[in-house]
Amino acid sequence: MKAMILAAGRGERMRPLTDHTPKPLLQVGGRRLIEYHIENLVAAGIRELIINQAHLGDQIEAFLGDGARYGACIQYSLEEAALETGGGIFRALPVLGRAPFAVVNGDVWCDYPFQRLPRAISGLAHLVLVDNPGHHPSGDFHLNGAQVNSEGEPKLTFSGISVLSPALFQGCTPGAFALAPMLRRAMADAQVSGEHYTGEWWDVGTPARLQALDRQLQHRAASE
Secondary structure (H helix, E strand, C coil): CCCEEEEECHHHHCCCHCCCCCCHEECCCCCCHHHHHHHHHHHHCCCCCEEECCCCCHHHHHHHHHCCCHCCEEEEECCCCCCHHHHHHHHHHHHHHCEEEEEEECCEECCHHHHHHHHCCCCCCCEEEEECCCCCCHHHHHEEEEEEECCCEEEEEEEEEECCCCHCCCCCCCCCCCCCCHHHHHHCCCCCEEEEEEEEEEEEEHHHHHHHHHHHHHHHHHHC
16 A cells, blocks of 8 residues: 655644744654654555655655655655645545555644555545544544444544545546545545544644644653
8 A cells, every 4th residue: 555645735824833844844752743654654564655745845855855764665746836635636646556545644643553544445535533622623524333424413523544546536637626525525425434543643733732742742752
């Protein structure tokens, strides 16, 4: 399985930190955010990684290189301007190939064991859902057994971790577009499976959350 790490966003809510540093290279617990994903993916046997880049993307490529020091093989998908989640993945499809692939948001932190991700899916997508954080109490999607629906209660929050089939993008054209509407259409056709993960997960979307996560990881390291 290949995996794509989404790293092209501007990180507006993280300014001024992201004025000079791309969000995936911000540090928590003495490591860059994106390093946690790379190391966890490699530990799960997922070593072929594609990282998209736009805002300050040259810094990401300069820092990570070809991924050899992590035991990974990293390729980069350059976006002159950020193409949003859907457009960015669509642009990288020629490199991602024809089999289902994992996708991970570069601005989340989690201890999700990526070996749990299904290597094959019967529908168009498989989503990892988490408990709703305080800043997003309404959630995103309803999990009914192993089926994800856009309607229904209670709702859970999409973690930014998924397995997607290239067929999800059938009929798309190059350019910037969001992923969520495509997922909702697939849900309406009962083509999206999911799971509820109850481990640690952080949406590192603001400086305050970044600092809180950093304190937690530093405290954990000091107590080990």
